[in-house]
Amino acid sequence: MTGRGRGRPRLDDWSEMIDDRADVVVVGAGVVGLAAARAITIDRPGTSVLVLEKEQRVATHQSGRNSGVVHAGVYYVPGSLKAELCRTGKTALERYVEERGIPIAHSGKVIIAVDDGEIPRLDELERRARANGVEGLLRIGAEGIKELEPAATGVAGLHSPRTAVVDFGDLAAALVEDVTGAGASVLTGRAVTSIEEGEDGAVVHTSAGDIHAGVVLACAGLHSDRLARVTHPELDARVVPFRGSYLRLRADKEHLVKGNVYPVPDPRYPFLGVHLTRRIDGEVWVGPNASLALGREAYKLSGASLRDLRDVMLYPGFWRFLAKNVQAAAREIPLTLSKRLMARAVRRYIPEVQASDLESGPAGIRAQVMRRDGSLVDDFLFLDGRRVIHVVNAPSPAATASLAIGDVLAAKVAERLDA
Ligand SMILES: Cc1cc2nc3c(=O)[nH]c(=O)nc-3n(C[C@H](O)[C@H](O)[C@H](O)COP(=O)(O)OP(=O)(O)OC[C@H]3O[C@@H](n4cnc5c(N)ncnc54)[C@H](O)[C@@H]3O)c2cc1C
The missing domain is CATH 3.50.50.60 (FAD/NAD(P)-binding domain)
Known part of the structure; x- marks a missing residue:
C-alpha cells in the first residue's frame, strides 16, 4: 500500500x-x-x-x-x-x-498539548511513559516544540526521540x-x-x-x-472493525513535518487522534481517523459486508459503546468525509496545513474487540x-x-x- x-x-x-x-x-x-x-x-x-x-x-x-x-x-x-x-x-x-x-x-515523536486544558492529559501520558521506561523521554515547552518541529505550535509537549x-x-x-x-x-x-x-x-x-x-x-x-x-x-465479545483513512501531505509540503507529530489523545477513546507520520519512504501521512467500517475488510465501499454489519448491529455492546461515545463519533464521522475538516484538525497544532495540501491516501481497518x-x-x-x-x-x-x-x-x- x-x-x-x-x-x-x-x-x-x-x-x-x-x-x-x-x-x-x-x-x-x-x-x-x-x-x-x-x-x-x-x-x-x-x-x-x-x-x-x-x-x-x-x-x-x-x-x-x-x-x-x-x-x-x-x-x-x-x-x-x-x-x-x-x-x-x-x-x-x-x-x-x-x-x-x-x-x-528513529525520527522521534512529539505529542503536543495545544492549550492548558490538555495539560492534565499530557501529565498522565508523561506518568505512563516514565513508568513504562520510554527511552530518552523529555517534557518540552513551546520553544522545545518549535526546535523539533518548526511548523508546529503548542503550549507543552512530550518528546520520545x-x-x-x-x-x-x-x-x-x-x-x-x-x-x-x-x-x-x-x-x-x-x-x-x-x-x-x-x-x-x-x-x-x-x-x-x-x-x-x-x-x-x-x-x-x-x-x-x-x-x-x-x-x-x-x-x-465481538471484533468491531474501525476504519481509519489516511490523507497524504503533498510532496511540496512534506517539509512541514520532520518526524511524527501527534495530538494529546482523548483517554476515553482507544485511538491516538489524527496525527502526522513521516513514513520510512519519506511520505507524510495524515490520519488515521476512526469510524465504523462497513465490513471487516471494507477498504472500499464495494467491500461492504452485510454479515459483518449485521454482526455489529445485533451486538448490544455496540449500541452501549455508541451511547457512551456519541460525541467522539460525531467528531470522527465528518473527518472521514472531508479533507477540509481533516486539515482543520491538523491546523490545531500545525497551523500552515490547508485542505489543498492534502491528497487522498489509503485506509486500514482496526480489529478492536468489544464486550x-x-x-x-x-x-x-x-x-x-x-x-x-x-x-x-x-x-x-x-x-x-x-x-x-x-x-x-x-x-x-x-x-x-x-x-
Ligand atoms: C490503521 C491502522 C494503523 C495502525 N498503526 C500501527 C502502528 O503505527 N504501529 C503498530 O505497532 N501497530 C499499528 N496498528 C496495529 C497493527 O497493524 C496490528 O496490531 C497488527 O498488524 C496485528 O497483526 P495480526 O497479525 O494480529 O493481524 P493481521 O495483520 O490482520 O493478520 C491476520 C491474518 O489472518 C488472516 N486470516 C483471518 N482469518 C483467517 C482464516 N479463517 N483462515 C486463514 N487466514 C485468516 C487474515 O487474512 C490476515 O492476513 C495499526 C492498525 C491499523 C489498522
Missing part, C-alpha cells in the same frame, strides 16, 4: 504441497502469526509448522495497512501486556531489522523467509473454516481439506472472534485452550510488539506440545 515502498514478493512460490498433518498450525500470516511461527521454529527446531493464510499474500490486512510506527510505549497502562510487550518487542524488532537490513528511521518508523510489510516478508528457511510452510489462499479441539490435538478444517495438528495457534486479526467462538462458544457492556478490550487478549490458542485482541501496538508476542505464543505452544 505504500507509494514508494519496497516491492514485496508474491508468496505462491514459497508455498509448497503439504502433508495433512503438522505439529503446529498457525492461522493467519499477519506479523503476529508469522512472528509466532518464527519463534516456534527457533525454540523447537524440527517441529513441523504450517501457516495458513486465506489471502494470496501475507500481511494483506492490518499488518500491511498501518501507520508503520514503532511505538516506544508512551500510552499504555503500566503493568499491562501492551506496556510490557511493546517495550520488549520494540527492542527485539530493532535488533531484528538491523540484522535483516530492513530500513528503520526513539519512536521509529518501519514498513511492517517488510517485516512480514523477512519473517516468511525465516520460517520457510527453517523448514516451515506458509500456505496462502487457504482459509480456515472451523477448528475441532480434541484431547491430544485438533482438526483444522480448511477451504481445501482437513489438517491434523498437535496445537493450533489462531492469529486471525479481524476474524479472531469468529474463530475463537468455534472452540469457546461462551466468548461474549457486551460496550467497553473496549484495551489490552492484548489471548484465549488458552487445551490444544488451541487464540489471539483474540491484538490492536496497536501489536505490530511493534509482534516479536515479543511471538515469543509468548511460542511458549504457550511448547507447554502444550510437551504436555
Whole structure:
C-alpha cells in the first residue's frame, strides 16, 4: 500500500504441497502469526509448522495497512501486556531489522498539548511513559516544540526521540523467509473454516481439506472472534472493525513535518487522534481517523459486508459503546468525509496545513474487540485452550510488539506440545 515502498514478493512460490498433518498450525500470516511461527521454529527446531493464510499474500490486512510506527510505549497502562510487550518487542524488532537490513528511521515523536486544558492529559501520558521506561523521554515547552518541529505550535509537549518508523510489510516478508528457511510452510489462499479441539490435538478444517495438528495457534486479526467462538462458544465479545483513512501531505509540503507529530489523545477513546507520520519512504501521512467500517475488510465501499454489519448491529455492546461515545463519533464521522475538516484538525497544532495540501491516501481497518457492556478490550487478549490458542485482541501496538508476542505464543505452544 505504500507509494514508494519496497516491492514485496508474491508468496505462491514459497508455498509448497503439504502433508495433512503438522505439529503446529498457525492461522493467519499477519506479523503476529508469522512472528509466532518464527519463534516456534527457533525454540523447537524440527517441529513441523504450517501457516495458513486465506489471502494470496501475507500481511494483506492490518499488518500491511498501518501507520508503520514503532511505538516506544508512551500510552499504555503500566503493568499491562501492551506496556510490557511493546517495550520488549520494540527492542527485539530493532535488533531484528538491523540484522535483516530492513530500513528503520528513529525520527522521534512529539505529542503536543495545544492549550492548558490538555495539560492534565499530557501529565498522565508523561506518568505512563516514565513508568513504562520510554527511552530518552523529555517534557518540552513551546520553544522545545518549535526546535523539533518548526511548523508546529503548542503550549507543552512530550518528546520520545526513539519512536521509529518501519514498513511492517517488510517485516512480514523477512519473517516468511525465516520460517520457510527453517523448514516451515506458509500456505496462502487457504482459509480456515472451523477448528475441532480434541484431547491430544485438533482438526483444522480448511477451504481445501482437513489438517491434523498437535496445537493450533489462531492469529486471525479481524476474524479472531469468529474463530475463537468455534472452540469457546461462551466468548461474549465481538471484533468491531474501525476504519481509519489516511490523507497524504503533498510532496511540496512534506517539509512541514520532520518526524511524527501527534495530538494529546482523548483517554476515553482507544485511538491516538489524527496525527502526522513521516513514513520510512519519506511520505507524510495524515490520519488515521476512526469510524465504523462497513465490513471487516471494507477498504472500499464495494467491500461492504452485510454479515459483518449485521454482526455489529445485533451486538448490544455496540449500541452501549455508541451511547457512551456519541460525541467522539460525531467528531470522527465528518473527518472521514472531508479533507477540509481533516486539515482543520491538523491546523490545531500545525497551523500552515490547508485542505489543498492534502491528497487522498489509503485506509486500514482496526480489529478492536468489544464486550457486551460496550467497553473496549484495551489490552492484548489471548484465549488458552487445551490444544488451541487464540489471539483474540491484538490492536496497536501489536505490530511493534509482534516479536515479543511471538515469543509468548511460542511458549504457550511448547507447554502444550510437551504436555
Ligand atoms: C490503521 C491502522 C494503523 C495502525 N498503526 C500501527 C502502528 O503505527 N504501529 C503498530 O505497532 N501497530 C499499528 N496498528 C496495529 C497493527 O497493524 C496490528 O496490531 C497488527 O498488524 C496485528 O497483526 P495480526 O497479525 O494480529 O493481524 P493481521 O495483520 O490482520 O493478520 C491476520 C491474518 O489472518 C488472516 N486470516 C483471518 N482469518 C483467517 C482464516 N479463517 N483462515 C486463514 N487466514 C485468516 C487474515 O487474512 C490476515 O492476513 C495499526 C492498525 C491499523 C489498522
